[in-house]
């Protein structure tokens with residue numbers, strides 16, 4: 001596969017089937033280093049499945065995935081993560097029986113383990129001081145510092161999403177794959193997440209791939225948009241280009257996608 | 263990023279059952295009382311207390327796997343038997359290995375067998391393979407032993423002598439019940455302390471994360487298969503070490519240690535005491551012994567009482583005795599805190 005040096009993540013001809021049903025029918029795309037790509041499409045288009053293949057949760061039947069110039073098609077999920085892929089889930093997943101702080105600590109310690117530096121001698125059972133401080137700083141940045149001693153199970157839906165994002169950021173990823181980061185949130189909270197993602201991109205130069213049904217979020221964040229339908233890419237381009245695309249308009253029943261998604 | 267300001271707000275703090283200091287004090291007290299046990303109780307009771315210590319460690323090893331890593335072994339007696347028959351045979355045939363060395367080798371054997379089973383079963387990351395293979399291990403071991411004259415076939419391996427430990431300056435003679443009991447107490451305490459350290463360490467945090475959501479753990483960069491294997495190996499090793507301590511205490515090892523009933527013992531102890539707590543298996547082992555002891559004169563009563571208690575615990579307090587104590591404490595605490603007027607009842 002020929003990948004330009006400015007590309008951080010790319011796929012070519014990805015095919016995924018669940019039993020007899022082909023859910024991804026040869027998906028190719030690429031994400032530029034530091035840019036933000038939004039993947040949109042109707043329910044069941046295969047957006048989440050695409051995320052699963054990219055991160056290694058689901059194996060593809062055919063096709064290749066390259067990440068930072070290396071072929072990672074056969075690389076297991078945990079290794080892709082330690083290479084710099086950070087992921088959140090459509091329905092947030094956190095460790096329910098741990099506290100919010102412990103959740104983030106597990107992520108930080110995992111990153112340090114993979115980097116070969118715990119910051120504390122092996123016999124110390126408590127997390128190192130700088131690990132706890134880093135966890136608290138992340139919780140603070142996500143606006144849930146006051147909940148750090150609460151068990152993750154007791155958090156509200158939105159706070160769980162924030163915690164999940166804090167955990168993922170703790171991995172210091174070079175690319176973030178966010179599956180509907182603002183789903184189920186109140187409009188005010190959505191803009192807070194949008195601002196947060198903008199800040200992260202500005203501060204760390206992180207690339208982002210996200211799916212989203214909220215067009216406001218996409219207009220604010222995405223550099224480019226990939227439109228999927230029935231497991232195929234039907235359009236790719238800037239927000240404006242995609243909005244004018246006749247195929248995309250047809251998929252969204254002739255309406256403007258902005259209105260259709262609401 | 264901005265530095266922290268301490269805002270507790272209306273956050274529910276997780277309150278441990280007792281403060282660390284109280285637990286520590288209790289530990290010292292219990293240890294002291296047990297150290298005096300050989301001088302205070304009759305030999306029969308001392309024997310039971312020794313067995314309870316071993317069962318407690320055995321149950322802790324099972325709960326490391328189940329309660330902390332989320333994997334079930336239904337044939338854990340296999341590992342116990344590996345240790346018991348190994349040290350039993352080594353002592354019986356006076357193989358010139360120091361006893362501490364025997365225990366270490368026993369643990370190593372347990373971990374090795376766990377590693378082999380784990381490599382087969384955990385590749386698929388499916389817990390059911392592990393459960394099935396551990397049961398198979400116990401069955402195969404039982405068969406092998408029943409055909410080995412050197413291991414006593416169906417009669418058991420008897421006349422196991424208690425060891426002497428050669429230390430640098432003097433010999434520690436563990437031949438008497440008293441001496442071996444004190445050794446047992448120290449060994450079990452050390453193993454328990456090591457397990458406590460493990461589950462509270464960063465490795466223990468990884469185990470807990472895997473139990474709660476293995477996929478999420480993988481997407482935090484954790485090699486789930488490797489940590490499951492590690493947990494299984496430690497669990498098998500500790501179970502084998504418990505078996506290794508068992509053989510010189512009972513001085514006979516029989517096929518009763520290598521069947522499914524023996525495998526249910528750590529499971530029952532853990533469920534009785536409480537899965538969610540580190541000390542649950544220990545509390546369960548003690549409760550089990552107490553029930554057995556109080557009902558010993560009535561044939562069949564202990565089974566009924568233990569069965570009844572288990573059903574009760576599982577229905578009324580799925581989190582075991584420790585969970586029940588928790589509930590009661592919270593209830594009493596709320597009462598005294600002035601909310602008592604609402605006539606709350608225990609759930």
Ligand SMILES: Nc1ncnc2c1ncn2[C@@H]1O[C@H](COP(=O)(O)OP(=O)(O)OP(=O)(O)O)[C@@H](O)[C@H]1O
Pocket residue numbers: 018023041042043044045046047048049050090
């Ligand atoms: N585990 C599975 N087994 C079988 N079919 C599945 C499985 N997961 C998803 N599918 C099917 O694959 C198709 C694509 O699903 P996917 O979750 O990727 O869609 P999506 O674009 O993320 O949709 P949404 O916008 O609702 O999140 C759907 O038709 C879905 O029913």
Ligand SMILES: [Mg+2]
Pocket residue numbers: 047048049090179
């Ligand atoms: Mg989806």
